[in-house]
Amino acid sequence: MLEIKGLDTGYGKKQILYGIDLEAVTGKITAIIGPNGSGKSTLLKAAFGLIPVWQGRVFFRQSDITNKNSKFLVQNGITFVPQGNRVFDEMSVLENLEIGGLYLSKKQFQIELEKIWQLFPELKKRKKQNSGKLSGGEKQQLSLGRALMPDPTLLLMDEPSLGLSPKLVSQMMNHLQKINREFGKTILIVEQKVREVLEVCHHVYSIKLGKIAYSGKPEIIKNDKDKLRELFL
Ligand SMILES: Nc1ncnc2c1ncn2[C@@H]1O[C@H](COP(=O)(O)OP(=O)(O)O)[C@@H](O)[C@H]1O
Numbered sequence: 001m002l003e004i005k006g007l008d009t010g011y012g013k014k015q016i017l018y019g020i021d022l023e024a025v026t027g028k029i030t031a032i033i034g035p036n037g038s039g040k041s042t043l044l045k046a047a048f049g050l051i052p053v054w055q056g057r058v059f060f061r062q063s064d065i066t067n068k069n070s071k072f073l074v075q076n077g078i079t080f081v082p083q084g085n086r087v088f089d090e091m092s093v094l095e096n097l098e099i100g101g102l103y104l105s106k107k108q109f110q111i112e113l114e115k116i117w118q119l120f121p122e123l124k125k126r127k128k129q130n131s132g133k134l135s136g137g138e139k140q141q142l143s144l145g146r147a148l149m150p151d152p153t154l155l156l157m158d159e160p161s162l163g164l165s166p167k168l169v170s171q172m173m174n175h176l177q178k179i180n181r182e183f184g185k186t187i188l189i190v191e192q193k194v195r196e197v198l199e200v201c202h203h204v205y206s207i208k209l210g211k212i213a214y215s216g217k218p219e220i221i222k223n224d225k226d227k228l229r230e231l232f233l
């Protein structure tokens with residue numbers, strides 16, 4: 001569904017990623033792991049048109065989307081949950097979801113909204129509350145809900161479990177599986193909670209110093225402590 005080929009990018013003159021080849025397969029959860037500062041967020045930002053791709057191409061359902069802007073990508077079926085579960089604190093829960101559903105017809109908006117309430121009943125109970133008052137876990141649900149509102153084909157997520165308690169991390173992973181299996185979304189997720197994400201993903205890439213250091217089935221590295229240590233050194 002998403003194919004990244006030979007991607008180079010960086011900030012200013014500083015190159016961060018080198019010749020990244022990666023594929024997010026239709027209907028699957030693909031995870032990207034790797035040490036802090038290795039370029040994981042940078043890769044998602046480049047794929048989502050937030051920073052320029054220097055070299056290489058990005059394809060979405062066979063179309064070249066290299067350096068297309070985020071609005072174009074959202075309208076064509078890709079949404080992004082950035083790192084740090086950002087919500088608009090001064091707005092209500094419902095208003096935050098309305099922003100996610102900006103391009104939907106009234107009818108479609110209601111259909112999508114119902115799906116979000118069903119997935120996150122806690123949010124429905126608080127729909128009129130200011131989002132700033134939500135707990136960390138609820139804010140995470142809201143930023144995920146906002147990204148789901150346009151009914152994307154592909155969901156990009158950057159460390160959704162950041163700052164969550166172990167219990168909430170496992171709840172997040174359950175939501176992830178549900179969104180994949182029941183909502184049929186293809187997911188590309190960057191995650192530092194390696195053990196947890198290896199339980200739910202179908203394929204895993206590791207990025208180290210701006211290059212792909214591993215690509216394979218999670219089962220192969222899941223119980224290999226030496227390999228995992230090597231990927232994080
Ligand atoms: N906006 C930016 N401007 C300049 N350098 C940045 C910026 N964002 C990230 N970097 C640098 O790019 C490298 C990779 O960062 P990032 O992709 O955020 O890593 P990760 O998500 O894997 O922790 C780091 O060295 C970081 O300091």
Ligand SMILES: [Mg+2]
Nearest residue numbers: 040041042083
């Ligand atoms: Mg990051």
